[in-house]
Amino acid sequence: MLAKGKIMESPELEKIRDEFTEIAGQLSARLGLSRTVGQLYALLFLSDEPLCLDYMVERLRVSKGSVSTNIRELEKWGGVRKVWVKGSRKDFYEANPDTLKIVINRFKGGIQERLNEMSEGISRFEKVVSEIESNLPVEEKKKAQFYREKFRKVKKMQALINTFLKIIPKKILL
Amino acid sequence: MLAKGKIMESPELEKIRDEFTEIAGQLSARLGLSRTVGQLYALLFLSDEPLCLDYMVERLRVSKGSVSTNIRELEKWGGVRKVWVKGSRKDFYEANPDTLKIVINRFKGGIQERLNEMSEGISRFEKVVSEIESNLPVEEKKKAQFYREKFRKVKKMQALINTFLKIIPKKILL
DNA sequence: TACTTAGTTTAGAACATTCTAAACGTTCTA
DNA sequence: TAGAACGTTTAGAATGTTCTAAACTAAGTA
Numbered sequence: 001m002l003a004k005g006k007i008m009e010s011p012e013l014e015k016i017r018d019e020f021t022e023i024a025g026q027l028s029a030r031l032g033l034s035r036t037v038g039q040l041y042a043l044l045f046l047s048d049e050p051l052c053l054d055y056m057v058e059r060l061r062v063s064k065g066s067v068s069t070n071i072r073e074l075e076k077w078g079g080v081r082k083v084w085v086k087g088s089r090k091d092f093y094e095a096n097p098d099t100l101k102i103v104i105n106r107f108k109g110g111i112q113e114r115l116n117e118m119s120e121g122i123s124r125f126e127k128v129v130s131e132i133e134s135n136l137p138v139e140e141k142k143k144a145q146f147y148r149e150k151f152r153k154v155k156k157m158q159a160l161i162n163t164f165l166k167i168i169p170k171k172i173l174l
Numbered sequence: 175m176l177a178k179g180k181i182m183e184s185p186e187l188e189k190i191r192d193e194f195t196e197i198a199g200q201l202s203a204r205l206g207l208s209r210t211v212g213q214l215y216a217l218l219f220l221s222d223e224p225l226c227l228d229y230m231v232e233r234l235r236v237s238k239g240s241v242s243t244n245i246r247e248l249e250k251w252g253g254v255r256k257v258w259v260k261g262s263r264k265d266f267y268e269a270n271p272d273t274l275k276i277v278i279n280r281f282k283g284g285i286q287e288r289l290n291e292m293s294e295g296i297s298r299f300e301k302v303v304s305e306i307e308s309n310l311p312v313e314e315k316k317k318a319q320f321y322r323e324k325f326r327k328v329k330k331m332q333a334l335i336n337t338f339l340k341i342i343p344k345k346i347l348l
Numbered sequence: 349t350a351c352t353t354a355g356t357t358t359a360g361a362a363c364a365t366t367c368t369a370a371a372c373g374t375t376c377t378a
Numbered sequence: 379t380a381g382a383a384c385g386t387t388t389a390g391a392a393t394g395t396t397c398t399a400a401a402c403t404a405a406g407t408a
Contacts, residue, residue, distance in 0.1 A: 009314070009317075010306065010310055010311075010314050012302060012303075012306045013303075013306075013310075013314060013317060013318060013321065015302075016299045016302060016303065016321065017321075019295065019298075019299070020295070020299065023291065023292060023295045026291075027288050027291070027292065030206075030284075030288055031288075032204075032206055034395085034396060034397090035396085036396080036397080045324065046321065046324055048317065048320050052354095053354080053355070054354085062397075062398085063397065063398045063399070064354095064355080064356090064398090064399095065355095065356075065357075065358085065397080065398065065399080065400090066396075066397055066398075067355095068355060068356060068357090069356085069357090069396090069397095070396095072356090089353080089354075089405085089406075090353090090354065090355090091354080091355075097327075099327075099328075099331060100331050100334065100335075110204075114201050114204060114205075117197065117200075117201070118197060118201065121193065121194070121197045124193075125190045125193070125194065128186060128189075128190060129186075129187075129190065132184065132186045132187075136184055136187075137184075140183070140184045140187060143183075143187060143222065144187060146222050147187065147190065147191075147220065150219065150220055153271075153273075157273060157274050160274065160346055161274075161346070164342075164345060164346045167345070168338075171338060171341070171345075172334055172335070172338045208365080208366060208367090209366085209367095210366080210367080226384095227384080227385070228384090236367075236368085237367065237368045237369070238368090238369095238384095238385080238386090239367080239368065239369075239370090239385095239386075239387075239388085240366075240367055240368075242385060242386060242387090243366090243367095243386085243387090244366095246386095263375080263376070263383080263384075264383090264384070264385090265384085265385075
């Protein structure tokens, strides 16, 4: 199953590895990823050699389909990469050791997407308000003004977050 | 329904408000909160007066139970606060205007909890490894060493994230 | 060509989350 | 004290996600 054939493991080390992957799985689930994604990454992170699908299936007791789907998900955002192991026609994977970078990039990407969605909405709203404002009765005009103010606040927040996201890598990575 | 009696609204402004809350709801859902929490906060954020449960029920077309539960969730982490409106025995709420602070605090808290869980695990693992290491066969000793190294890496990451979380408020808030 | 091996895709099962509707407990009012 | 007003709690419905099992595709091997 392993790249260079299976070796016997001490039950204690085996247990540590299982618990490690389990914790990573929970972490992953809490962060909005699937549990299996976290488990897979952890398993590879804690391995000194590339692993094949069947091995991961056996170790984590999950279905082959699930491993297949989730490992490709991981691959998509650079969490693991496929490696060649000569003498085998299986796919082997190894973890990208730069865990922090992976997490941060994914995280940044997600936030930025959301911010963009919000921005589109806000622009649209501002446009509508300026179009209708002159035709509103006094009371409503006040409300329109109030909305404007709020939209400005939201945009300011978005800008803050954006500049902040840009400085993250410098601050945290080395 | 409103604190000072209901006023007619222009349909355009009404539509903007509904879309605004909708977007906030989606944002909220993506960030791991319930959709309704986001909608409630957005509705209050965009209101120039405190709102009561029934009004929120009517505006968002969600059940009273859901509003009750979710507004208290929001209250718990400082997103909204209950205000007194004289002449009514209803509960009125207003949004904490410091949106960014709320989000960041919640976010920080969540991450820190997860880090602590991880830390506990890692400490336990390190203890076990050092206890059993001397009794392991050569091949396994190497693996134990390898595990140690990985644990050290994880701890280093945790430390980085922790110091980073501490500087967030200064960097982003004002 | 038939068989084996490996990975992918998919229909539906299992599960967790969040909602609704309704019952409920309190507090106020007449 | 009866009834209304209000918010809370809860059982179960609706929904969404992620898994499994099995069918499938592709590629190597005998």
